[in-house]
Amino acid sequence: MTRLRRIAHLDMDAFFASVELQRLPQLQGLPVVIGGGKRRIDEMLRERHADLPLHEIPVDAFPRLKDYVGRGVITTATYPARQFGVGSAMGMMKAALLCPQAIVLPVDFEEIRKFSYAFKETIREIAPQVEDRGVDEVYIDFTDVPGGQREGGRVLARLIQKSIFERTGLTCSIGVAPNKLIAKMASEFNKPNGISIVYDDDLQAKIWPLAVRKINGIGPKAEAKLHALEIRTIGELAARPAEELIAQFGRAYGAWMHEAAWGRDERPVVTESEPVSMSRETTFERDLHAARDRAELSAIFTDLCERLAADLARKGYVGRTIGIKLRYDDFQIATRDMTIEHYTADAKTIRQAAGQCLKRVDLSRRLRLLGVRVGKLARAQDVADTSPRAETAAPAAPDTTSGSATALTLDLFPDTQDIPPAAPG
Ligand code: TTP
Numbered sequence: 001m002t003r004l005r006r007i008a009h010l011d012m013d014a015f016f017a018s019v020e021l022q023r024l025p026q027l028q029g030l031p032v033v034i035g036g037g038k039r040r041i042d043e044m045l046r047e048r049h050a051d052l053p054l055h056e057i058p059v060d061a062f063p064r065l066k067d068y069v070g071r072g073v074i075t076t077a078t079y080p081a082r083q084f085g086v087g088s089a090m091g092m093m094k095a096a097l098l099c100p101q102a103i104v105l106p107v108d109f110e111e112i113r114k115f116s117y118a119f120k121e122t123i124r125e126i127a128p129q130v131e132d133r134g135v136d137e138v139y140i141d142f143t144d145v146p147g148g149q150r151e152g153g154r155v156l157a158r159l160i161q162k163s164i165f166e167r168t169g170l171t172c173s174i175g176v177a178p179n180k181l182i183a184k185m186a187s188e189f190n191k192p193n194g195i196s197i198v199y200d201d202d203l204q205a206k207i208w209p210l211a212v213r214k215i216n217g218i219g220p221k222a223e224a225k226l227h228a229l230e231i232r233t234i235g236e237l238a239a240r241p242a243e244e245l246i247a248q249f250g251r252a253y254g255a256w257m258h259e260a261a262w263g264r265d266e267r268p269v270v271t272e273s274e275p276v277s278m279s280r281e282t283t284f285e286r287d288l289h290a291a292r293d294r295a296e297l298s299a300i301f302t303d304l305c306e307r308l309a310a311d312l313a314r315k316g317y318v319g320r321t322i323g324i325k326l327r328y329d330d331f332q333i334a335t336r337d338m339t340i341e342h343y344t345a346d347a348k349t350i351r352q353a354a355g356q357c358l359k360r361v362d363l364s365r366r367l368r369l370l371g372v373r374v375g376k377l378a379r380a381q382d383v384a385d386t387s388p389r390a391e392t393a394a395p396a397a398p399d400t401t402s403g404s405a406t407a408l409t410l411d412l413f414p415d416t417q418d419i420p421p422a423a424p425g
């Protein structure tokens with residue numbers, strides 16, 4: 001029997017809220033929203049209920065949306081809260097008009113990370129081909145996993161759901177389809193705690209009626225432009241000739257849109273642990289001074305950026321966070337970084353951003369080492385996922401490599417770390 005390509009997308013249900021409810025089971029089934037603050041729930045309530053374990057704090061003791069005052073927005077809401085029309089990104093005071101009785105909880109990232117790790121580990125024990133796509137979602141290649149072909153993947157999807165629930169108490173939704181693009185849409189079809197199976201033949205019935213925005217990679221701007229062209233559904237998009245889309249949206253993006261509307265997507269599930277960042281650094285033969293050795297430093301800096309850009313291109317990565325590292329003559333280290341709007345692997349863009357970072361360190365002291373780093377890496381081929389039109393638009397930064405040291409105070413801190421959870425999407 002020939003195996004069909006079966007790709008799953010798994011997304012946790014109301015993730016941040018569900019994680020909180022694990023230790024507050026008395027709130028199960030109630031409308032709960034996450035938002036408004038970073039204080040941990042136990043700190044918030046401990047004062048008044050110091051004597052009680054968390055799960056015994058009475059429901060009445062929790063803060064309600066109707067009492068919220070401020071400009072906070074909702075991070076996520078439980079499904080009972082969503083019945084009132086409350087959801088992610090809605091202002092909390094606006095949400096209070098829809099569901100005043102909803103309980104408000106802050107987010108606890110430490111707890112979120114623990115659960116995120118646990119559910120992904122559970123999946124990997126069953127199906128090793130897992131691609132991490134952020135805090136609460138992954139792609140899984142079912143094709144060669146035992147059970148992965150049965151009922152189009154439903155049998156394996158059920159096993160994964162059950163295993164995650166047993167280990168974490170959390171529910172998730174899974175879409176299984178011929179590729180990532182369709183699987184991502186399918187995981188939403190039966191939320192929460194649902195499974196949906198999509199075959200190639202289902203394109204017309206299940207995918208074409210959906211709004212164009214459901215395609216991962218069509219954002220609000222592209223949507224508005226499509227609407228102006230009288231294209232609202234994926235089927236309407238599929239009906240337009242590729243040439244028309246290319247004329248409107250450019251060669252790469254227009255052609256990609258056309259393929260997406262026809263449900264075509266060959267991207268593999270990328271499992272190998274991806275590098276978080278790539279860097280190049282050099283220790284000078286003699287200590288250099290930003291002003292006195294300006295020309296020499298500037299040439300070294302440009303060279304580092306070019307080498308780094310070449311490394312990225314060779315390995316097929318682009319990145320959004322650009323940073324520098326300096327070591328002073330006394331061996332102290334300084335690092336700075338900044339995140340730019342679009343992914344890049346372009347030497348000039350990297351140099352401009354790194355130049356901005358240099359502006360923020362003390363350049364009055366002699367330097368032993370200079371390094372340049374690009375982080376928040378993505379595969380160049382996947383960038384359609386997040387920033388489809390990946391023309392690199394660098395901030396028009398003046399070159400500040402040298403200059404007379406706009407010497408800010410020097411903080412010393414170890415290599416900057418990206419702080420999960422990553423944005424969803
Ligand atoms: P989502 O998977 O988009 O949402 P969800 O898991 O809360 O609900 P659903 O059942 O519809 O999947 O996002 C995962 C988590 O990421 C979410 O629980 C909170 C966080 N998040 C933000 O911090 N900001 C946002 O704008 C969104 C949409 C989510």
Ligand code: MG
Nearest residue numbers: 011012013136
């Ligand atoms: Mg989710």
Ligand code: MG
Nearest residue numbers: 011136137424
């Ligand atoms: Mg998600």
